[in-house]
Amino acid sequence: MKNIILTGDRPTGKLHIGHYVGSLRRRVELQNSGKFDKIYVMIADAQALTDNFAEPERVRANITEVALDYFSCGIDPNKSTVFIQSHVAELTELTFYYMNLVTLSRLERNPTVKAEIKQKNFELSLPVGFLTYPISQTADITAFKANVVPVGGDQLPMIEQAREIVRSFNGLYGETLVEPKAVLPENKSCLRLPGTDGMAKMSKSLGNCIYLSDSADEIKRKVMSMYTDPNHLKVTDPGNTENNPTFIYLDAFACDGHFERYLPEYANLEEMKAHYERGGLGDMKVKKFLNAVLQETLEPIRTRREALAKDIPAIWEILRKGSEEAKAAAAETLADVKRAMKIDYFKN
Numbered sequence: 016m017k018n019i020i021l022t023g024d025r026p027t028g029k030l031h032i033g034h035y036v037g038s039l040r041r042r043v044e045l046q047n048s049g050k051f052d053k054i055y056v057m058i059a060d061a062q063a064l065t066d067n068f069a070e071p072e073r074v075r076a077n078i079t080e081v082a083l084d085y086f087s088c089g090i091d092p093n094k095s096t097v098f099i100q101s102h103v104a105e106l107t108e109l110t111f112y113y114m115n116l117v118t119l120s121r122l123e124r125n126p127t128v129k130a131e132i133k134q135k136n137f138e139l140s141l142p143v144g145f146l147t148y149p150i151s152q153t154a155d156i157t158a159f160k161a162n163v164v165p166v167g168g169d170q171l172p173m174i175e176q177a178r179e180i181v182r183s184f185n186g187l188y189g190e191t192l193v194e195p196k197a198v199l200p201e202n203k204s205c206l207r208l209p210g211t212d213g214m215a216k217m218s219k220s221l222g223n224c225i226y227l228s229d230s231a232d233e234i235k236r237k238v239m240s241m242y243t244d245p246n247h248l249k250v251t252d253p254g255n256t257e258n259n260p261t262f263i264y265l266d267a268f269a270c271d272g273h274f275e276r277y278l279p280e281y282a283n284l285e286e287m288k289a290h291y292e293r294g295g296l297g298d299m300k301v302k303k304f305l306n307a308v309l310q311e312t313l314e315p316i317r318t319r320r321e322a323l324a325k326d327i328p329a330i331w332e333i334l335r336k337g338s339e340e341a342k343a344a345a346a347e348t349l350a351d352v353k354r355a356m357k358i359d360y361f362k363n
């Protein structure tokens with residue numbers, strides 16, 4: 016069996032550091048590992064429209080932003096096929112056939128969909144397109160015969176549902192589709208990076224994100240105003256590192272080299288955490304260190320982003336080429352699916 020990756024993001028805004036540690040960093044590593052036969056990275060504009068159908072211009076504008084974020088983080092168009100979901104019409108057709116294999120109650124039980132319905136106030140008027148997006152996500156994954164899907168923790172229920180659909184399809188029509196597995200970030204802090212305000216999730220509407228495109232000053236300002244341990248009032252007070260976003264960010268970003276360069280009094284994060292927990296380490300010092308770590312990590316990304324942003328037509332040309340290539344691959348799977356379902360009436 017081939018080793019194929021399919022992954023992607025909704026273009027609803029610029030990507031932030033939660034996306035970076037949650038999946039982007041890992042995707043780049045996997046891309047450069049040389050262990051994969053094909054890598055597809057999809058900008059999920061059609062999925063973004065399921066809850067932004069009134070604002071297609073916004074989705075369109077954010078395709079450019081997400082593509083810039085991808086390429087500046089190291090997604091390499093020579094190694095990965097980066098494409099736009101809506102340009103691959105085969106995905107819609109696959110979705111239509113898969114719809115017969117899923118019940119309404121199963122969709123309503125999907126925890127990610129459930130949470131999003133609440134968050135978007137869709138409880139009273141739920142667009143069918145939104146409710147069914149896990150089915151279209153199954154089409155995205157299976158169209159490319161992907162066995163590996165590197166995503167953030169919130170996407171696990173999607174992959175689970177995709178696996179179920181694949182099993183139903185193969186059970187009914189014969190072994191055709193590949194059952195995918197999710198690849199999650201290596202550490203717990205990366206699974207879901209909290210907002211700078213301590214809220215469970217970074218979200219544009221809460222204004223608690225640090226973006227990959229933020230300037231050095233913006234990063235510093237956001238770090239310096241971060242929520243920490245509200246009971247750590249005096250430097251000498253014992254502090255909590257567990258629900259403290261500054262330490263969660265350090266978990267996700269800091270390595271021993273950062274200590275060597277910016278805070279040599281500790282050998283590693285464990286030593287620093289122990290000091291905070293027993294008291295005597297102030298929030299200001301933690302934030303200064305975190306700022307240094309984030310600046311070092313994000314500076315090269317921002318610089319590449321600024322350079323790439325000078326030629327937007329070149330970005331769209333990469334996406335156009337990628338979309339054509341993706342379309343050809345999806346068409347092969349669609350043909351397999353129709354053959355398996357015996358609806359390939361005019362093929363002899």
Ligand code: TRP
Nearest residue numbers: 021022023024025059062152155
């Ligand atoms: N649901 C993903 C998000 O919210 C985007 C997405 C669409 C995706 N199709 C996918 C991710 C297939 C992985 C695989 O960002």
